[in-house]
Amino acid sequence: MPIFGHFLPSAPGAEKRFDARRKLSLLASGLRHDGTGLEVQIHNISGTGLLLESDVKLATGDRIEIELPHAGDITAVVIWASGRLFGCQFEGPVSPATLSAVELKSAIGPAPELADAAVPAPGVEEDQSAPVIDEAPGEPGEPETLLDLIDRSREQIALAAGISADRVRIIVEF
Numbered sequence: 001m002p003i004f005g006h007f008l009p010s011a012p013g014a015e016k017r018f019d020a021r022r023k024l025s026l027l028a029s030g031l032r033h034d035g036t037g038l039e040v041q042i043h044n045i046s047g048t049g050l051l052l053e054s055d056v057k058l059a060t061g062d063r064i065e066i067e068l069p070h071a072g073d074i075t076a077v078v079i080w081a082s083g084r085l086f087g088c089q090f091e092g093p094v095s096p097a098t099l100s101a102v103e104l105k106s107a108i109g110p111a112p113e114l115a116d117a118a119v120p121a122p123g124v125e126e127d128q129s130a131p132v133i134d135e136a137p138g139e140p141g142e143p144e145t146l147l148d149l150i151d152r153s154r155e156q157i158a159l160a161a162g163i164s165a166d167r168v169r170i171i172v173e174f
Helices: 096-106 146-161
Strands: 005-007 022-032 037-045 049-053 063-068 072-082 085-090
Touching: 022 096, 037 063, 049 072, 063 096
Parallel strands: none
Antiparallel strands: 005 022, 022 037, 022 063, 037 049, 049 085, 063 072, 072 085
């Protein structure tokens, strides 16, 4: 089973914990204590626990097994739940080798340049259902790059939410 993911940079001044958490986006599978399968997205991980998101409703105290690279199935206990997010503590520590394996699995290849990703490859027809990006405001005749669009959108979202732009994360999947 392939596991897709990538690490996100830590925000400056982020909370400091005893065991450093690695921010990432990693799809994984697991099992509930009753044997039903579950698909999760891991948002961060450390040697002692992880933050995951799932459509399956979990409760505080539930035991789950999550499949991690290098380690296989790891048992964790849900210690808090908030909507689709669940904070879990591993029953035993996870080795640095497993954390490194998670990092290697998430480093599938270099990220494409955002400005180049908006241009279709030669000889490949454009997807007609893809959204059209309008020209940037204030620059008539010159199309806005994808990176500029993301930066502008991040600022608008932050303004609407009343937070700083560095707290807004935008993920684009190609």
